[in-house]
Amino acid sequence: MPAAKDVRFWDRTARKYAASPIEDMAGYERSIEHARRLLKSTDVVFEFGCGTGTTALKLAPAVARYVATDFSPEMIAIAREKAAAGGCANVEFAVTAPESAHWPDASFDAALGFNVLHLIPDRATALRGVHRMLKPGGLFLSKTPQLKAMNPGIRLLVPLMQAVGQAPYVSFLSAEDLEREIEANGFEIIDRAKHSSGKKDMRTFFVARKI
């Protein structure tokens, strides 16, 4: 179950998050293109931690139906405003977390989680939730900040910020940690890509398949 204080953090942050530009737009577009190449026009797609729906609204035109979710009602409210303004008909937004999502087993052809796995304390349960809702052989595409590789100072700063409500829960993961966890929860990693425009890419794009 997500912590109420984390939901409140993301609700408070939502309008600011929506207004802030994507840091590495070219790298982000490479991830979107990679995802588009893997998705089929007949696919039904599930996204978790969708934020204000930017990725959902870019990918929905390439698939049959796109269900985008986030545990923050405020993020979803903004995503719905953007979808209404853009006239995107095959995307629906819902407030939920992957571990408590209500869709039946094997409902989706593919799942996406961008910039969110490190924010989930019980990743095993979340990954098993995604696994349950995917069809056999379904794809799980993820991209997650690997904070273990970052400046160690951040490890001291984050708990201080959390104590005053200025940071949410975060895990300091490496690419290897992520791989191990994804594979331990019923997936095989079938591809890894680096999309960043910078020299160091600390957000490996993983393509995993439900075993």
Ligand SMILES: C[S@@+](CC[C@H](N)C(=O)[O-])C[C@H]1O[C@@H](n2cnc3c(N)ncnc32)[C@H](O)[C@@H]1O
């Ligand atoms: C850093 S934002 C990323 C948003 C979007 N995926 C992107 O790449 O721009 C993280 C999002 O994950 C959501 N989130 C954080 N923890 C979550 C959880 N445990 N379950 C579901 N969503 C969560 C937050 O509300 C927020 O919208």
